[in-house]
Amino acid sequence: MKKCFVYYRFSSEQQRDGASIVRQKEVLQEYIKRHNVCDGMDDPEVVEILDESLSAFKGLNMSEGRLGKWMDQVRIGMWDGSRLVVESIDRFSRLNPFTVLSYISELVSHKITMIDASNNMWINLANSQLLPIVTMSAQRAYEESVIKSKRIADGWRRRRDSAFNDNGIVTNKTPQWIDVVDNKYVLNDKAEVVRERYLDCVNPVSVHQRLLKFCVRKVMNGNSIDRGEQNQYTRFYVTAE
Incomplete structure (x- = not known):
């Protein structure tokens, strides 16, 4: 069945609340309408x-x-003859250009046209003259990502080296049981809970022992045990922000 697909993507969690998807949708919806893509x-x-x-x-x-x-x-022939609209090649993939071209070749083999809206390129078998431009676009996106990846890795390496040499911290983002005080990691009062949960995992018997003591204490005090109180001992979670 021939359909018109539009693909949106953003890379990081930080972009979730940003304008990336809104902008992509505005640009692509306008393009689809203006060029009668459907x-x-x-x-x-x-x-x-x-x-x-x-x-x-x-x-x-x-x-x-x-x-x-x-x-x-696509590989099983569900969308033969369809169209896929992307903002640009790098939204589709930033892998090595050979890999990107292999994906595009799969689309072409199923008579699917991929449309790069930014460059107004309709990539299909009839427009094989676009292949050099597509390749260069994929190469540019790949090189940009390689450089960015190296910079990020180098930045983290510098942070780790600095923390090791100065006995400081690598990042302010810590689990709930660790505070940052005077550029040092310090365990807070929640650390004991984490330690207990760890011991429970290592020694499951302790969970049952704790539950038994809890039930005995409740009964001796003349209190009933509701299902909610029993269930609170069945699973433990350690969360971090």
Whole structure:
């Protein structure tokens, strides 16, 4: 069945509350309308594919995301003759250009046109002259991500080295049982709870012993034990922010 698909993606959790998706939707919806992208499709309604907080450089949108699931459907012939609209090649993938071209080749083999709205490129078998431009776009996106990845890795290395040499901290982001005091990591009163839960995992018998003592104490005090109080001892979670 021929349909018009539009793909949106952002890479990091920090972008969730930003304008990335809003901007992408505005740009692509206007492009689809202006260029009559859905004309000739079996279904005139646009189908949205959204991947949130998934890196295209690491290939997570293909291995874990909705785009990867859609590609699986493409491979079994579900969407032959359809169209996929993206803001640019780098929204689709930032992997090595050879890998990107292999994905595009799969689309072309199923007569699917991928549309790069930023460059107004309709990538299909009839427009093979666009291949050099597509390759250069994929190479540019890949190189940008490689450079960014190296910079981030170098930044974390410097932080770790500085923390080790100065006996300080690497980051202010800590679990709930650790505070930052005078550039030092300090355990707070919640650390004891974490320690107890760890011991419970190492020695499950202690959980039952604690539950037994709790029940005996309640009964001796003449109090009943409701289901909610019993259930609070069945699972333990350690959360971090």
